Amino acid sequence: MSAAATLDAAKIGPHARVPVLDVRDLSVEFRTRSGLVRALEQVSLAVHRGECVGVVGESGSGKSVTAYAVMRLLDAAGRVTAGDVRFSGIDLLAASDADIADLRGREMSMIFQNPRAALNPIRPVGRQIADVLIRHGGVTRDQAPDRAVQLLAEVGIPDPRRRAHAYPFELSGGMCQRIGIALALACRPALLIADEPTTGLDVTTQAVIMDLVTTLARERGMATVLITHDLGLATEYCDRIVVMHAGHVVESAPTAEIFATPRHPYTAKLIAATPRPGVPLSGLVSIPGNLPDLRATNLAPCRFLARCDRAHADCAVPPLLRQEEEGRMVACRHPL
Amino acid sequence: MLGVTVRRLAAALPTLVGVVIVTFLLTRALPGDPAAYFAGPAATQQAIAEIRAKLGLDQPLPVQFLDYVQDLLRGDLGLSITTGQPVLHELTTRLPASAELTLLGLLFAGSVGITLGVLAALKQNSWLDNLCRVVATLGVSLPTFFTGLLLIYVFYYLLGWAPAPLGRLDAFASPPPHVTGFYLIDSLLAGDLETFRSALAQIVLPAITLGIFAVAPIARITRGSMLAVMGSDFIRAARGHGLSGRTVVVAYALRNALLPVVTTLGMVFSFLLGANVLVEKVFAWPGIGSYAVEALIASDYAPVQGFVMTMGVLYVLLNLMIDLLYQVIDPRVRLEA
Amino acid sequence: MSATVASAPPKAGLLRHIRYVLGENPVTALAFGLFALLVFAAIFGPALVPYDPIAGAGPALQPPSAKHWFGTDSLGRDVFSRVVAATRLDLGMAFAAVAIVFVFGTLAGTAAGFFGGWWDRIIGRIADTLMAFPLFVLAMGIVAAVGNSVESIVIATAIVNFPIYARIARAEANIRRDAGFVEAARLSGFSEGRILLTEVAPNLLPIMMVQVSLTLGYAILNCAGLSFIGLGIRPPTPEWGIMVAEGASTIISGEWWIALFPGLALMLAVFTFNLLGDGLRDIVDPRKRT
Numbered sequence: 001m002s003a004a005a006t007l008d009a010a011k012i013g014p015h016a017r018v019p020v021l022d023v024r025d026l027s028v029e030f031r032t033r034s035g036l037v038r039a040l041e042q043v044s045l046a047v048h049r050g051e052c053v054g055v056v057g058e059s060g061s062g063k064s065v066t067a068y069a070v071m072r073l074l075d076a077a078g079r080v081t082a083g084d085v086r087f088s089g090i091d092l093l094a095a096s097d098a099d100i101a102d103l104r105g106r107e108m109s110m111i112f113q114n115p116r117a118a119l120n121p122i123r124p125v126g127r128q129i130a131d132v133l134i135r136h137g138g139v140t141r142d143q144a145p146d147r148a149v150q151l152l153a154e155v156g157i158p159d160p161r162r163r164a165h166a167y168p169f170e171l172s173g174g175m176c177q178r179i180g181i182a183l184a185l186a187c188r189p190a191l192l193i194a195d196e197p198t199t200g201l202d203v204t205t206q207a208v209i210m211d212l213v214t215t216l217a218r219e220r221g222m223a224t225v226l227i228t229h230d231l232g233l234a235t236e237y238c239d240r241i242v243v244m245h246a247g248h249v250v251e252s253a254p255t256a257e258i259f260a261t262p263r264h265p266y267t268a269k270l271i272a273a274t275p276r277p278g279v280p281l282s283g284l285v286s287i288p289g290n291l292p293d294l295r296a297t298n299l300a301p302c303r304f305l306a307r308c309d310r311a312h313a314d315c316a317v318p319p320l321l322r323q324e325e326e327g328r329m330v331a332c333r334h335p336l
Numbered sequence: 337m338l339g340v341t342v343r344r345l346a347a348a349l350p351t352l353v354g355v356v357i358v359t360f361l362l363t364r365a366l367p368g369d370p371a372a373y374f375a376g377p378a379a380t381q382q383a384i385a386e387i388r389a390k391l392g393l394d395q396p397l398p399v400q401f402l403d404y405v406q407d408l409l410r411g412d413l414g415l416s417i418t419t420g421q422p423v424l425h426e427l428t429t430r431l432p433a434s435a436e437l438t439l440l441g442l443l444f445a446g447s448v449g450i451t452l453g454v455l456a457a458l459k460q461n462s463w464l465d466n467l468c469r470v471v472a473t474l475g476v477s478l479p480t481f482f483t484g485l486l487l488i489y490v491f492y493y494l495l496g497w498a499p500a501p502l503g504r505l506d507a508f509a510s511p512p513p514h515v516t517g518f519y520l521i522d523s524l525l526a527g528d529l530e531t532f533r534s535a536l537a538q539i540v541l542p543a544i545t546l547g548i549f550a551v552a553p554i555a556r557i558t559r560g561s562m563l564a565v566m567g568s569d570f571i572r573a574a575r576g577h578g579l580s581g582r583t584v585v586v587a588y589a590l591r592n593a594l595l596p597v598v599t600t601l602g603m604v605f606s607f608l609l610g611a612n613v614l615v616e617k618v619f620a621w622p623g624i625g626s627y628a629v630e631a632l633i634a635s636d637y638a639p640v641q642g643f644v645m646t647m648g649v650l651y652v653l654l655n656l657m658i659d660l661l662y663q664v665i666d667p668r669v670r671l672e673a
Numbered sequence: 674m675s676a677t678v679a680s681a682p683p684k685a686g687l688l689r690h691i692r693y694v695l696g697e698n699p700v701t702a703l704a705f706g707l708f709a710l711l712v713f714a715a716i717f718g719p720a721l722v723p724y725d726p727i728a729g730a731g732p733a734l735q736p737p738s739a740k741h742w743f744g745t746d747s748l749g750r751d752v753f754s755r756v757v758a759a760t761r762l763d764l765g766m767a768f769a770a771v772a773i774v775f776v777f778g779t780l781a782g783t784a785a786g787f788f789g790g791w792w793d794r795i796i797g798r799i800a801d802t803l804m805a806f807p808l809f810v811l812a813m814g815i816v817a818a819v820g821n822s823v824e825s826i827v828i829a830t831a832i833v834n835f836p837i838y839a840r841i842a843r844a845e846a847n848i849r850r851d852a853g854f855v856e857a858a859r860l861s862g863f864s865e866g867r868i869l870l871t872e873v874a875p876n877l878l879p880i881m882m883v884q885v886s887l888t889l890g891y892a893i894l895n896c897a898g899l900s901f902i903g904l905g906i907r908p909p910t911p912e913w914g915i916m917v918a919e920g921a922s923t924i925i926s927g928e929w930w931i932a933l934f935p936g937l938a939l940m941l942a943v944f945t946f947n948l949l950g951d952g953l954r955d956i957v958d959p960r961k962r963t
Contacts, residue, residue, distance in 0.1 A: 105578030610809025
């Protein structure tokens with residue numbers, strides 16, 4: 001419980017402006033049969049209390065890996081090779097497994113993509129929420145089922161008392177995601193990481209789920225990280241946006257600014273590829289090329305180089321230049 | 337749930353009919369003339385013909401089959417020539433000995449196999465994992481009767497830890513009062529610890545011999561399915577919600593991983609019931625297997641047919657039970673049916 | 674270099690693949706070596722052994738020595754000579770049983786999968802009914818019915834393996850029912866029966882061969898188990914199962930070698946075929962590698 005004690009001190013202490021989550025220069029590698037994959041390189045991002053930060057990028061850009069690294073949920077093949085992850089001042093990478101397990105689900109929690117697969121298929125959903133409550137919530141075994149029903153009601157599940165006995169396969173995808181939200185928010189965490197919370201759901205459900213997440217987050221003053229490939233979704237709900245490409249953070253800025261004046265060529269292309277009001281669908285531009293092979297040993301310092309139409313000769317010269325000014329960051333030698 | 341049970345029972349009926357037909361065909365395929373066999377070497381042609389008529393062997397095959405089924409329904413499996421006893425009676429008195437041995441063997445195989453499989457999966461590529469792989473390949477290569485003899489040599493002859501391999505109790509103990517027919521349970525019910533210890537000492541080696549054979553497939557499948565489950569999304573999510581390692585492994589992973597293991601129990605039972613015959617012979621265990629072997633050697637066919645049918649029926653029922661067990665632990669099957 | 678690889682005939686590709694699998698997996702190479710040894714013992718063993726396997730060669734119940742590597746049994750026969758000489762009978766029975774079930778099981782299963790309908794229903798029902806018995810028990814029943822002889826052991830072992838072969842062949846034939854080469858043969862006017870024999874069945878051979886090596890181990894165990902309980906083989910014929918049975922009475926009084934060596938030979942043979950089966954499966958169907 002030592003971590004929890006430090007945590008409370010950090011919350012109420014003089015360091016109140018310490019970000020809830022502060023990731024600095026995080027690098028992650030995966031050992032695979034076909035070679036070493038440098039999945040993340042010097043990824044930095046910070047989230048403050050009550051703030052919602054969107055992490056945006058194509059699939060394979062390292063968004064989920066970042067989330068898993070923060071939550072210490074990487075596969076056995078994955079390894080953090082450098083960097084620093086602090087949660088309310090606690091060094092998450094150095095914390096013991098037991099301390100991490102105490103924090104997960106209680107102080108920092110996660111909504112997983114593919115809601116049905118993230119639930120135990122042969123345990124009633126109410127039981128699964130009760131498991132988390134009993135583990136962290138200071139709730140006794142007898143009280144847990146009632147509290148679970150209450151949580152189901154809070155995430156808008158009709159007839160929660162009956163649904164608590166349902167198994168995941170009996171519920172729709174949207175219902176399963178509501179269960180996922182109930183699980184993540186059961187213990188009123190300080191940090192919520194939502195990993196593609198709406199993929200696979202139909203558009204109406206998407207909006208309902210997102211409103212639910214943001215409302216609950218705002219009510220409770222949570223720090224929220226929204227991971228999505230959908231820039232439109234991120235602009236709608238987030239205060240800041242972090243753009244990732246091939247394991248690098250290429251740009252980060254307040255939402256309004258990034259939209260008005262994107263500085264990284266990749267961000268500009270992403271915006272051009274995102275449907276938005278006033279632009280006909282035929283005006284959308286797709287981004288050329290693919291993500292580079294991260295197993296290659298001769299990767300250019302800028303991993304966008306091969307796809308970039310503004311590439312200069314000096315872009316291939318290490319190191320990757322990260323320019324910071326007034327709360328904005330762009331990783332490009334020749335920004336827009 | 338009840339409806340599903342009834343439906344499964346109904347689905348097992350054709351298989352039971354199949355078992356009866358096969359057993360009947362085996363009876364009729366007997367070498368030589370059963371009538372001449374029953375009549376004895378000194379019988380005249382006329383005596384043989386009379387016996388043939390009496391046994392109904394002069395009737396067409398379908399009629400003989402109906403007679404056979406009628407006898408079965410009356411519980412008449414014929415007489416054993418060597419002992420002069422009704423086969424049904426001898427099978428039912430010997431069945432508990434076989435069942436006790438098989439179940440204990442399964443218990444051993446299940447606990448060792450599942451533990452080994454789970455540990456191997458949790459510590460992939462460790463020495464335990466390698467041990468699991470060796471056991472999985474070596475285990476299925478072991479001739480049961482040979483393992484039994486080796487264990488007897490080591491634990492009876494060399495070490496003197498085990499009693500002589502001569503049946504269910506040592507010579508000085510008497511069987512406990514009959515309740516279930518399982519000596520271990522009956523002796524406990526009677527509060528007779530002396531008999532319990534004797535029965536336990538006798539059953540340990542044969543049960544382990546039987547179990548070793550089945551450890552391999554159970555360990556192999558547990559390891560595989562545990563590996564698959566541990567890599568699945570919901571386990572990552574369960575850890576992400578902070579559930580303790582034990583809850584994740586036992587309540588979340590293991591319960592899911594056991595589903596394929598339960599499905600393969602059918603195959604495991606096929607192994608166990610077959611190997612049971614050999615183990616009973618090695619350990620002079622007074623079950624239905626050794627009864628059938630003795631009868632087979634003496635060309636006493638009624639007990640053999642009765643034995644084959646009993647085993648067939650038992651095996652069908654066991655598979656039915658496995659089916660039902662599967663529905664208890666997997667809600668998807670239970671509720672969708 | 675790449676041009677030669679691309680233009681290499683498929684046969685060379687297979688050989689390369691086999692060499693690759695053997696190189697990757699020394700255990701499979703070991704299994705091939707053991708298999709060669711077993712076949713050698715089966716063919717030449719009886720001619721090469723130092724003593725007559727069915728006649729007394731010295732004093733009874735001698736422990737292993739330089740003269741008698743595996744000792745002598747209760748009739749003074751040389752255990753080593755008997756163990757080696759028995760290879761031919763044990764492998765012979767298993768090979769015969771598997772050859773029979775390979776032919777009939779594959780044909781029946783292919784017919785069920787390819788023709789469907791009544792063929793499928795009848796063959797499926799037969800397989801299901803046979804599967805309703807514990808295999809060894811069914812084998813005992815068949816030996817009792819057909820007669821107590823080596824032939825009936827072989828037949829019984831073949832029959833109890835029938836469902837496995839029929840099911841695999843059925844599934845594989847079903848997939849190829851409307852494959853391109855089958856359609857082509859149909860368009861050429863071949864009859865369905867001819868297509869089954871000349872087009873579909875040969876296509877199943879690789880997969881069925883894997884099954885052969887996987888079931889050979891079980892077939893050896895099954896035959897030896899039946900002879901262990903006193904069926905089929907009559908003394909003094911050297912055979913591993915019956916030799917273990919003969920050694921069973923002396924092991925309790927400490928003469929371990931009479932049962933141990935034939936038992937180990939049996940284990941080694943079964944182990945070899947199990948390894949070989951796993952290895953062949955890797956070569957034929959790399960997806961199922963565990």
